[in-house]
Amino acid sequence: MKKRTISAMLACIMLVSMAACNNAATSSESSSAASEVSSSAGSSHVDFSDTSETDTDSNLNPFGTLPLVKETETLSIFTAPHAMVEDITTNDLTKYVEELTNVKIDWQVATTADAGQKISLLLASNTDLPDVFMVKGGISTEQVVSYGSQGYFVPLNDFAANPETNLAKCYEARPVSKGASIAPDGNIYFFPIQDESYHVSYSSKYWLNTDWTERLGLEIPTTIDEFYEVLKAFRDNDANGNGDPNDEVPCAGGLHNFLLNSFVYSAGKDNWLYLEDGVVTPTITQDGFKEALKFYQKLYQENLLAKEIFIISGNQLKMLSGDENGNCLGGTDRQSMGGFVDFGTGRQMDYTAIAPLTGPTGLKQTPLSHFNPTPGFLITKDCENPELAMRWADLFMADPMTNTDYINLHYGVEGRENTWAKAEEGEIALDGTQALYKWTFNWGDTLNTHWYTSVGPCFRSQEFKSAIVADTSSWNQEVVLYNATKENYAPCYQLYSQPSRSAA
Numbered sequence: 001m002k003k004r005t006i007s008a009m010l011a012c013i014m015l016v017s018m019a020a021c022n023n024a025a026t027s028s029e030s031s032s033a034a035s036e037v038s039s040s041a042g043s044s045h046v047d048f049s050d051t052s053e054t055d056t057d058s059n060l061n062p063f064g065t066l067p068l069v070k071e072t073e074t075l076s077i078f079t080a081p082h083a084m085v086e087d088i089t090t091n092d093l094t095k096y097v098e099e100l101t102n103v104k105i106d107w108q109v110a111t112t113a114d115a116g117q118k119i120s121l122l123l124a125s126n127t128d129l130p131d132v133f134m135v136k137g138g139i140s141t142e143q144v145v146s147y148g149s150q151g152y153f154v155p156l157n158d159f160a161a162n163p164e165t166n167l168a169k170c171y172e173a174r175p176v177s178k179g180a181s182i183a184p185d186g187n188i189y190f191f192p193i194q195d196e197s198y199h200v201s202y203s204s205k206y207w208l209n210t211d212w213t214e215r216l217g218l219e220i221p222t223t224i225d226e227f228y229e230v231l232k233a234f235r236d237n238d239a240n241g242n243g244d245p246n247d248e249v250p251c252a253g254g255l256h257n258f259l260l261n262s263f264v265y266s267a268g269k270d271n272w273l274y275l276e277d278g279v280v281t282p283t284i285t286q287d288g289f290k291e292a293l294k295f296y297q298k299l300y301q302e303n304l305l306a307k308e309i310f311i312i313s314g315n316q317l318k319m320l321s322g323d324e325n326g327n328c329l330g331g332t333d334r335q336s337m338g339g340f341v342d343f344g345t346g347r348q349m350d351y352t353a354i355a356p357l358t359g360p361t362g363l364k365q366t367p368l369s370h371f372n373p374t375p376g377f378l379i380t381k382d383c384e385n386p387e388l389a390m391r392w393a394d395l396f397m398a399d400p401m402t403n404t405d406y407i408n409l410h411y412g413v414e415g416r417e418n419t420w421a422k423a424e425e426g427e428i429a430l431d432g433t434q435a436l437y438k439w440t441f442n443w444g445d446t447l448n449t450h451w452y453t454s455v456g457p458c459f460r461s462q463e464f465k466s467a468i469v470a471d472t473s474s475w476n477q478e479v480v481l482y483n484a485t486k487e488n489y490a491p492c493y494q495l496y497s498q499p500s501r502s503a504a
């Protein structure tokens, strides 16, 4: 039963990947006019040729100039602001962008909790759609594909094909993201949220409780066998030093990604396929996979794994690490430490992201996760001036590494309170070079000076994210993540392609 589920899943993945490949191949041919693309897209298409192009065009300033329009126009944008934004309608960044573009925003505001449902209802009822949906995670890929092919969303193909646009520049820099943005009908329906982080590209991290290894006088393990010995020592001793030798959970995660890579290549349980010498290879049919299962069985039988290891939630992990009688969590896998520790407990200091372990056949590797763009901005069929909406969104796609003025669009207007400032000479960035900028607000404070992050279209590249001043005056997760990635994971990157992500 289990087997069939997995093989069905694999078949699906392969179909998606093949479709994606085909799309990538035909994308350059599908750069006909938006109206043509849309009318050929499906039976219930919407004809955009009604749009009075001469009228709207006459109000648009030449491409690449600000403000975007001569006479003020209004865009209605449905959004779900970040919870820490006081009021997006009175927000400083809203006012700044309105002045910059001469475009008034008529915000239709939902919460992040109910945005998805509201969007589904709006689309299903097909009445009075806003000009734009700008909601992170509010529209699923399935909705984009389904409603897009029915003509509800304006295709961006022509715009994306114009090399002058920031969208095209982003795609040129990130061909994988372009491939992942093309719907099966060949159209691009959204501006992406391309918000990258260096550490997220190597997300199969294992966080070992090195407070425990130090207390017990153990070395950080470098092989699977050493790891096994460390887990046994956690089990048999009072590793957390609270007087109870039996309240430690030695290991509560990392089987399908971190540990598995010591036996066979694994990009994670949602992506157990890889290309080796051009051949699509399933992780789960390899000998290494069987060896890993035997190892896990041994760990489980010897009480080295959490009993709930296959279903354990982030909250359960936080209860273990935050236990009032002492930290009870010996280690787990998570992209970052916020996934298993409440920072208020201070117990994040107990952990170290250890390097991939050498397995029985000598494998020591970690997968590289390609960044998958999220739909950040979709223009609906009811938008009267789609070209204006595209140019508005395109502003946010500008790479701030090319011009620091663009940082205003991410963190508010430079120099104002709770925004950002240019780094001073000698201030060092996460990547160890001269930094470019720093925040002048505290992450997590409620404020009204910018939109916080990633609500709408953007291209925040790895390089940009790494150019922030590394504040090491106190514990800083970004610094920890950056350094662990650079020192322990990036050197072990295994260069296999993942078929479902290699569309471009």
Ligand SMILES: [Ca+2]
Binding pocket: 233, 234, 235, 236, 237, 238, 239, 244, 245, 246, 247, 248
């Ligand atoms: Ca113990």
Ligand SMILES: [Ca+2]
Binding pocket: 237, 238, 239, 240, 241, 242, 243, 244, 245, 246, 247, 248, 326
């Ligand atoms: Ca104990």
